[in-house]
Amino acid sequence: MRSEEAVLILSGGVDSVTLLHYLLARGYVVHAVSFLYGQRHSKEIECAKYWAEKLCSSHRIYRLPRLSQKSALTNPNAKVPETHYSDESQRATVVPARNLVFISFAVALAEELGLKEVFYAAHYNDKAVYPDCREEFVEKISAATREGTYAGVEVRAPFVRMTKADIVNLGLKLGVDYSKTWTCYVGGERPCLKCGSCRERAEAFLLNKTKDPLLSDSEWRRAVEICRSCGGGDGV
Amino acid sequence: MRSEEAVLILSGGVDSVTLLHYLLARGYVVHAVSFLYGQRHSKEIECAKYWAEKLCSSHRIYRLPRLSQKSALTNPNAKVPETHYSDESQRATVVPARNLVFISFAVALAEELGLKEVFYAAHYNDKAVYPDCREEFVEKISAATREGTYAGVEVRAPFVRMTKADIVNLGLKLGVDYSKTWTCYVGGERPCLKCGSCRERAEAFLLNKTKDPLLSDSEWRRAVEICRSCGGGDGV
Numbered sequence: 001m002r003s004e005e006a007v008l009i010l011s012g013g014v015d016s017v018t019l020l021h022y023l024l025a026r027g028y029v030v031h032a033v034s035f036l037y038g039q040r041h042s043k044e045i046e047c048a049k050y051w052a053e054k055l056c057s058s059h060r061i062y063r064l065p066r067l068s069q070k071s072a073l074t075n076p077n078a079k080v081p082e083t084h085y086s087d088e089s090q091r092a093t094v095v096p097a098r099n100l101v102f103i104s105f106a107v108a109l110a111e112e113l114g115l116k117e118v119f120y121a122a123h124y125n126d127k128a129v130y131p132d133c134r135e136e137f138v139e140k141i142s143a144a145t146r147e148g149t150y151a152g153v154e155v156r157a158p159f160v161r162m163t164k165a166d167i168v169n170l171g172l173k174l175g176v177d178y179s180k181t182w183t184c185y186v187g188g189e190r191p192c193l194k195c196g197s198c199r200e201r202a203e204a205f206l207l208n209k210t211k212d213p214l215l216s217d218s219e220w221r222r223a224v225e226i227c228r229s230c231g232g233g234d235g236v
Numbered sequence: 237m238r239s240e241e242a243v244l245i246l247s248g249g250v251d252s253v254t255l256l257h258y259l260l261a262r263g264y265v266v267h268a269v270s271f272l273y274g275q276r277h278s279k280e281i282e283c284a285k286y287w288a289e290k291l292c293s294s295h296r297i298y299r300l301p302r303l304s305q306k307s308a309l310t311n312p313n314a315k316v317p318e319t320h321y322s323d324e325s326q327r328a329t330v331v332p333a334r335n336l337v338f339i340s341f342a343v344a345l346a347e348e349l350g351l352k353e354v355f356y357a358a359h360y361n362d363k364a365v366y367p368d369c370r371e372e373f374v375e376k377i378s379a380a381t382r383e384g385t386y387a388g389v390e391v392r393a394p395f396v397r398m399t400k401a402d403i404v405n406l407g408l409k410l411g412v413d414y415s416k417t418w419t420c421y422v423g424g425e426r427p428c429l430k431c432g433s434c435r436e437r438a439e440a441f442l443l444n445k446t447k448d449p450l451l452s453d454s455e456w457r458r459a460v461e462i463c464r465s466c467g468g469g470d471g472v
Contacts, residue, residue: 065300065341067344096344096347097347097381098344100340100380100381100385104336104339107336109332112332131383134384137383137384140384143376144373144377145336147372148333148377149336
């Protein structure tokens with residue numbers, strides 16, 4: 001069943017962990033790849049390890065050179081913006097070409113293992129701020145990797161038209177334990193609840209009328225409050 | 237003159253050092269990027285450093301995780317095949333998706349510096365063995381990086397239709413000092429003269445009726461002999 005094996009870029013966040021469950025439900029054997037790139041929120045790697053050990057056939061963790069001196073995601077002295085995930089100010093969190101770099105390593109791994117598919121969990125909310133998460137990019141990078149590898153490796157992002165709320169909706173149906181996923185960009189012991197990433201996560205659960213199982217009751221109440229104060233999770 | 241700055245993937249070999257001179261001759265300010273990826277022939281990095289210090293505006297050297305357990309280029313226990321560069325057996329030297337990985341880092345650097353062009357020295361002889369050096373790949377990866385970056389970064393490989401002999405021809409006209417370039421894959425103190433890469437280099441100089449200045453007279457005589465015995469440098 002070689003054709004049903006694939007490489008997955010697994011960060012340990014909501015999106016990639018849901019994608020892992022989605023692929024397993026479709027009968028894939030999954031080889032996971034994760035990256036340390038100087039991100040503040042390395043806690044997500046612990047979640048990636050947890051899921052890879054439980055559900056993946058193999059797991060590589062690559063330590064990359066620091067990709068950016070500037071990004072708030074990799075510079076411990078910069079402030080992570082406390083705005084909505086799709087707000088222009090979130091550009092401060094952009095690590096240049098991060099997904100392109102991750103994809104290239106995942107494609108290298110697929111090529112070495114003789115596999116034809118690489119998956120990553122780009123989604124619709126990423127689109128506003130991250131150009132390497134857009135559908136047009138996915139199509140083009142896939143055309144390039146198909147051309148540039150012996151195996152004809154394709155890059156797939158099945159969630160690219162889904163919002164994070166859609167992804168959580170799917171994950172809840174698939175029985176994903178979201179208490180074992182990490183999202184906050186800031187890198188503290190507990191989610192800050194204020195960064196764009198925390199807000200987006202809270203909104204996704206709110207829209208699904210479900211408490212985020214990562215949070216305590218009081219954290220959840222605070223997250224809902226913050227989320228509603230900026231218009232998130234409307235209509236819930 | 238921001239538009240005339242570019243990022244160059246500089247290995248320290250004949251092709252990328254020639255490309256550096258070519259870009260400078262065209263008025264570019266060049267930011268070089270080199271990679272340590274577990275290659276046996278890390279001597280080439282010393283050449284990259286030499287040229288970057290002399291001619292580039294900046295130089296980053298990224299240490300990457302080992303890209304392949306299998307490739308003869310990165311596994312010190314594997315034998316580097318002693319055949320012509322375009323021979324099928326040279327596939328043993330392929331590091332999966334190596335150029336894709338290099339390009340992705342170079343694009344990340346261009347994006348961080350706000351530059352629009354990344355150059356690498358893929359050429360016609362690479363085509364037989366390395367799919368990520370083919371013209372079709374260059375076009376497609378450039379389309380992907382243009383789409384996936386804020387700056388609309390393009391990937392260019394101006395030597396993609398040139399043979400190594402054409403490149404040496406150009407370099408000789410540009411006055412490149414090829415004694416400061418490294419090519420041999422094996423990783424010894426002196427070039428082995430037998431690996432595909434040494435053969436290709438000797439052939440390129442032979443076709444230009446020029447002694448390779450990296451080699452001593454006796455090494456050059458041996459290189460010519462090996463090259464001719466397998467039909468290389470014909471008609472010289």
